[in-house]
Amino acid sequence: MPDRAGRVLPSIHQAPLPLDRLILTDKPDAEAVPMDVLFVGGGPAGLAGAIALARLIKADQEAGGDLGDVQIGVLEKAGALGEHSLSGAVVDPIAIRALFPELKDKDFPFRAPVAAERVYLMTETRALRMPTPPTMQNRGYYIGSICEIVRWLGEKAEALGVNIFTGFPAASLLTNGSRVTGIRTAPSGLSRSGEPGSGYAPPTDITAQITVLAEGTRGTLSQAYLDWQKVASDNPQIFALGVKEIWETLKPLDAVVHTLGWPLPKDCFGGSFMYPLTRNLVALGIVVGLDCKRTTDDIHEMLQRMKLHPFFREILESGEMVEWGAKTIPEGGYYALPKRRHGDGVMIVGDAAGFVEVASLKGIHYAMQSGMFAARAAFDALKKKDTSAATLKEYDAMIDGSFIVSDLYHRRNMRLAFQKSGFYMAGFKAGLMTLSRGALFGGKIASHQDSEVVREVSPPTPFAPDGKLTFSKLDAVFKSGNATRDDIPSHLVVGSDITPEVAEFYTHMCPAGVYERDGDRLVVSPANCVDCKATDVLGPRWTPREGGSGPKYRQM
Amino acid sequence: MKLAVCVKRVPDMDVRFRIGADNISVDEAGLKYDLNDFDAWAVEAALQLRDKNAGSEVTVISLGPDVVQETIRKALSMGADRGIHLKADRVPFDGFAIASALAAELKTGGYDLVLFGKMSPDSANGVVGQMVAEMLDTPCVSAISSLEIANGKGTAKRELEGAQEIVEFSLPAILTVDEGLNTARLPSLKGIMAAKKKPLESKPAQLPQPQLTVTRLELPPERKAGRIIGEGAAAVPELVKLLQTEAKVL
């Protein structure tokens, strides 16, 4: 059924997730690399889990335990740890302190403690200071770069003997009945047509007694697993897209800054952040819900426009943008958590499970803590020699009894409760009512997938980057360090009936310029993709591609 | 065949570099290091020769502080058989000093072929392989873009400016490898696991005092702003004049 005139419903143009490629019943290849516990994803969740597990095993071995040699693997699709990691970030140190009780805060890879913080309501010309709402108090937390945190965790993991494999994306789950038995990696060296070219490396199988899916936001295998086992949440997961830049500035920034209001359209949910990494290095970005109402809402362009506001311009003038990136954030909170986050031989941790608290923009400590719980459950399962769901359900029990779930539960209607706390004011009331979709406080708010939100076809806002403060998507992608080879086959599964309006929608939906509307047709440049996953939420489905492709974030 | 490859760990070149506070080194903060591309092609060439000649073995050698063992392991995970780490506090700029230390190690190795990358992108001098060859009085062909070995003899191609040299050489020999010789294989998962078990010997490097001193490092000057000299075809005569007299490129 086609779109109604003047409207685009993204879901009808989307292809379904290719489950037959993602869930395989093949027996693992004879040459499969055997691991005992495999963490899929080298972000904070996967690495914290690997470290915690390695320590548990080491302590057990030193105490004369009988586990023998346990191989722990971490599989990361980026060419090096951290290259696909992006976050604000202001980090709650609770989890990293628990993981390294012998270390002090000064030993952790943070940039600086949060000294001052300020919240502003922006209009096109002004920035109105507001009192900092309780959900955004960051005293006692640290400003940090997730890339640096991940690299630091990686070193700790390697020192503990964890096998870290970078440049290897997990493309499929290997299964036997309902059990996950391992994964198969993506091949590399395919030509544009999909045929093996020079430098072809075939997929490799890795078997594991336990596979921990730590893929991050909109993880492909996690989605496939939840779908396959029918344990996804009733409320679909919803997402925001964050677009972030790092600037070397002449003018120092002395506080953690959050803003709301302009340039987001009144019915778009989100805001901006600006954090000082050092006196002259600033991280700033915009976070906007993917349920915006117009086909031409362009989050990258919103960020560019935002920088021209005198408030931001003052800090950035004569400075230089040194990095750019984008990544989605799961926003569904408590009611979007999967019904079951474990199974036979498998657990799901971190952003992939939706452990992100939107009001405070926090997820890193939840990710790490969930990884540590998974490590505990994995250790117990290895000791018991039983890695079935019956034993691994201990993981879910730990999650449910922890601050992860209690935090998410307390803020479960956050988007609506903002009205009560006074944080989101008039500008957002309309948006909040829309978001509440009927039910209000207390009970579960039924929500729709972002792709089920109708967009109005509207003319694009003209945008002419000046190349100094504002940048085109092409120039931005260059600053993400993306040097993916141009002749890589497309990893994006385009759906059907891509009308010129849909092509226009995709052009604005993607922050990296993967999609372009050329007359009436859609042109896809898959090499530009920075794996933010917005496309998977609203447009062509994202699938894993050759390892090492995508961005090379350094200090994001 | 006994094959050896000398490799160097270099920083990723795709960054903006900063000069360190001492003004004679590059600020290492945030730099990512790896086996450089030329050396990767050299390792690949050695692996291909080993695979073609049963009973052959590839030894990878690198000079530097302990961290270069990571680079040797990378070559081992590509498939090399064993590694030798020549321990030194730092890698000097002076190619003669590096070559001396490598030659001392290679002298007793009995290698049929020793391969080097044509140059490393950091020091960008491109001299070590040729100097080692002189020190060991071994035939040497540098910057090869194609290679064939048969019956104790080798044939290689070298790219010149607008031309190509076809070169014949006897074994044992030392070769330095240029772009275009091959595409380096990526380490496989199995290769990475196997590399952990391969022998990697570490011994002190016999490094002489360097003869060169780097007295200063600096960033190149920023480009000066240019100008639009005119519109349309009418501006062409002025452009040509400027190219001749000012830029002196015509």
Added chain:
Amino acid sequence: MANVFAFVETRGAEVRKVGLEAVTAARMLADQTGGGEVHALVLGPPEIGGKAPQLGQHGADVVIVVENPALTNYSPEVATATAAARIKSAGYRAAVFSTSAQGRDLAPRVAARLGVSVVTDVLSFEVQGSNIVVRHPMNIGKVIATISIPATPAVIAMRPNVIAPAQNAKAGRLENAQPAVDPSVTRVKVLETKQGRRDKLDLAEAPVVVAGGRGLKAAENFKLIEDLATAFGNAAVGATRAVTDDGWRPHSDQIGQTGRLVSPELYVAVGISGAVQHLAGMRTSRTIVAINKDKEAPIFKVADYGIVGDVFEVVPALTDAVREAKKHH
């Protein structure tokens, strides 16, 4: 007062321009160290001796000519042995080579044989007391190193095109010499030097690069670029990623972050907007000319000279003008 040695590169019976640059550089060095003599060594086939006067014109006091039919092609072992023997016997302050493909092969060999270091790709040199101080690009040109060479001889290889061959007539006294080793008995033998096909210059080597972008509108319009390149005579043709993605030009022509990095004397960007990923591939070019109909195009920010206009009018006009200019060379 100290003498300086220069190695003069030949190809067949011709002296290459870098050879003249080496003599000029040696002359400058000799003058800076008190005005000693420049001794230039040239090896080649029997006709090569006829080039001696030219070398004298560029500052050589002595031209050592080694003629041998077996030296039609480069012989690394003969060149190394002969140069090293001469330098060792005559006590030069410095030995100047070129950072050409041949020079990169030869200079380090000679230095090693002499037991000294070598710096290649030298941008400039200066005499400071008993040291010769040179500048050398590192980290793909992103960092410039200043290096002090105390040893004698200081062996350096100049970057091509940084020293313009200069007329500075000296005696150019001819000395015929023999190769230091028998050319017919070498372990490394150049069998053949094959001229490149269709005079096709490689993007990385060409002194001039003419590149086209989306502004050309269609693949067949690349003829304009090729004609301009032909008019220059020593130019290679490049393209932007947009153009190679669309299949107008092969991927190997792409200049940019994910393509080729070039650093020619002159880069002419035609119908190219100047996206940062393209600039990454060519911004170290010595002189950049941009032709684009959009005066706001970012390329004009990095171009030394820009013309705002219709490429289909400007480029043919420029081609004609360049052809004219080259005629009077």
